[in-house]
Amino acid sequence: MKTEEKKIVEGLIRTIPDFPEKGIVFRDITTALKDKKGLNIVIKDFTERYKDKGIDYVLGADARGFIFGAAIAYNIGAGFVPARKVGKLPAETVKIEYELEYGKNSIEIHKDSFKKGDKVLIVDDLLATGGTAAAMVKLVEMLGASIYELAFMIELEDLKGRDVLKGYEVYSQLQY
Numbered sequence: 001m002k003t004e005e006k007k008i009v010e011g012l013i014r015t016i017p018d019f020p021e022k023g024i025v026f027r028d029i030t031t032a033l034k035d036k037k038g039l040n041i042v043i044k045d046f047t048e049r050y051k052d053k054g055i056d057y058v059l060g061a062d063a064r065g066f067i068f069g070a071a072i073a074y075n076i077g078a079g080f081v082p083a084r085k086v087g088k089l090p091a092e093t094v095k096i097e098y099e100l101e102y103g104k105n106s107i108e109i110h111k112d113s114f115k116k117g118d119k120v121l122i123v124d125d126l127l128a129t130g131g132t133a134a135a136m137v138k139l140v141e142m143l144g145a146s147i148y149e150l151a152f153m154i155e156l157e158d159l160k161g162r163d164v165l166k167g168y169e170v171y172s173q174l175q176y
Contacts, residue, residue, distance in 0.1 A: 001045040001173050010174055012038040013154070027154050027176060029125055033067065042153060043068065045173060046123075047075040055148050056118040057081050059140060061132050062088070062107065064125035068153065072123060081113045081120075083136050094142055098135035107132065109139050116144035127152040127172055130164030137168065 001009070012032035019026040032038040050072060057079045060069025066082060073080035086095060086106045095108035114120060120140050124132060133150050140147055147168055155161065155172035162170050 001041070005041045005045070006174065009038050009041055013174070027126065027156070029064065029153060032153075042173065043071045043075070046072045046151060049151070049171065050121055050149075051076045053121075053148060054119055055121045057114060057145070058121045058123055059083055059109070059113075059136055061122075061124040061136060065123050068125065068151075069123040072121070072151075078121070081109060083107050083109050083139065094139055096135045096138050096142075098131040099129065105132070107135050107139070109143075111143070114140060114143040114145035118145035119148045120145050121148045122150045123152075124150075125153045127155040127161040127165075127170070128159045130159075130161030133161065134164050137165070 009032055012035050014028040014031045016026040016028055018024065032042065046068060055076060055078045058069045058073040059081045060066045060083065062082065062084045070080045086108055089108060089110055092111045093108040094111050095106055097104060097106045122133060122136050127133060137147055149169040149171055150165060152172040153174060155175045157175050
């Protein structure tokens with residue numbers, strides 16, 4: 001993302017202290033998403049980075065990863081796969097439990113989402129501790145596909161999520 005564009009998007013992020021728990025500083029992207037220029041900058045940057053890379057699928061994390069993932073997939077000519085909270089998908093799934101910055105969670109995808117040799121881009125809004133992203137990596141690899149890269153709008157560097165993803169390419173548009 002160009003420096004000028006980065007400043008515009010950073011200026012649109014709302015910071016909310018003590019949410020969802022005391023001691024957590026929440027970076028609210030909804031203010032950037034509702035802004036036409038901000039949303040356009042974010043999606044355009046991701047699209048330019050991933051077009052013509054031979055990516056077969058974009059895997060988006062429930063729920064804000066859906067916002068970016070579907071738009072990126074459409075723009076680069078890939079399929080979109082949702083990684084959902086448990087119990088939200090109707091067909092046979094593969095599931096994994098993981099640690100969050102403030103608790104535990106589980107995520108699942110349909111068992112037929114990927115096949116051996118598929119190239120997958122993983123997308124979410126935020127990289128914090130890396131728990132969600134690492135779980136998504138495991139789900140993709142359980143099905144025999146490979147990870148092209150992991151992409152995030154925001155990375156909270158102090159929480160060292162990138163360290164959990166060592167061995168994989170990680171891209172974040174904004175760092176805090």
